[in-house]
Amino acid sequence: MNAFEKLKNKNKEGKFICVGLDSDIDKIPSHLKKMHDPILEFNKLIIESTSDYAAAFKLNFAFYERNGYQGLLTLEKTISLIPKDLLIIADAKRGDIGNTSEMYAKAILDKMDFDSITVNPYMGEDSIIPFLKNPDKLIFILALTSNPSSEDFEKLKLQNGMFLFQQVIEKIKKWNKNNNCGIVFGATNSEELKDNISIFDSLPVLLPGVGAQGGSLEDVINIFNQNNRNEYIINVSRGIIYKSNGIDFNESAKNEIITLNTKIKKLLNY
């Protein structure tokens, strides 16, 4: 199924939460550590308990590469556990010269069969275009990120009066010929989201920064709602997958995403 369609379908069901599988061997419950592949076991139980309530799953590559090729095997096995009606995002933040980006697209979108990937725009158009070839995939390009140092470069003022991240968004709209571009926009500062949402046009948005990083779920939902915008997902990683550290971690994760969904539906008067 087309990736953007998957996202829209879930949004229509009132599902806006992306479960971030930042699965860390040092943080998962200790009873799993005796398993053959503790991270896979952890992911399996998290997926089983949250997939009915999630809009998407996001796999953060760093947490898999940490275990070398075996970690990448865990990542590939995890993908196969996620129901196919859910968007599966490779949080890989790739971007390189054309022939290399093409190889990353083949690796992550074709070979590993992710629906979606996060990419870094620093190197410009020819580093992004190879990811956009397949209209069935959804490419989330970094605009404004959720970390404090986003001000170092992303928020620099250009001579044309725009912030760099705003110029990036303008370029993305031009690249979006296959209707398969999205943006990453940090939710840590609600004012920035409010001030900029009008320039997003209809681009789908992946919002990190809610929860452990301090962003407000209510603010995000209200701002999108007031601007008559759907097609967005709010990533929550640590706030769901490490809600409990005990034997009941998967039940706690399920309860947490249900709580978030209930809050969202109330805000949206579902």
Added chain:
Amino acid sequence: MNAFEKLKNKNKEGKFICVGLDSDIDKIPSHLKKMHDPILEFNKLIIESTSDYAAAFKLNFAFYERNGYQGLLTLEKTISLIPKDLLIIADAKRGDIGNTSEMYAKAILDKMDFDSITVNPYMGEDSIIPFLKNPDKLIFILALTSNPSSEDFEKLKLQNGMFLFQQVIEKIKKWNKNNNCGIVFGATNSEELKDNISIFDSLPVLLPGVGAQGGSLEDVINIFNQNNRNEYIINVSRGIIYKSNGIDFNESAKNEIITLNTKIKKLLNY
């Protein structure tokens, strides 16, 4: 051994070429394709024939990820084939929020034991600092890249009158407390290198763009020489590893790097 020391030692021997192992199953000689791991076999023969003449090897992650976890296994095995006095660079262009960059640093610099990695500065200081913790590693941060679209963002003029890539270089100098930062600066346009080399201070430089991408080896060598600068490496990937497509590909690669070294030594009056 300290990574920067490795680079300096090779530069002192008149070695400035980094062999880029962008090893592509579609481009390697056909007689290797019947092997169990054709890419590993290809890399082994290239390394054996060029390591006496190279300053460094650079592994482009895209070309390994393309084969999924098995590709990452090939990558890890390749690292173990490279003599330890040579700098081994992970061309991975990573960069993410702090806790994720920390995980990438653990993965690539600790677990996989690369000496060096390329990183993307878009997300700012807190996305870079986790890579700089170990003073024995060398972190090449993208400044100006070698691709045509570097003009989209890297060459945007800021309100302070600088180009974005120049502002990035200024920040890198501030981050360089452990003397383990370097920059990536494209060699496709010699004028840009000439105009900017004075702001690099003593940062080591990784220069892509010579060869297949059109940059001039002579210009690069002359510009560094005229500015009394050592501590740089010129990456050549396709120009060396695919010099021949026949059974003699490794001999051709060896002859090519010897030709480049001879040219360099002549320019430097070695």
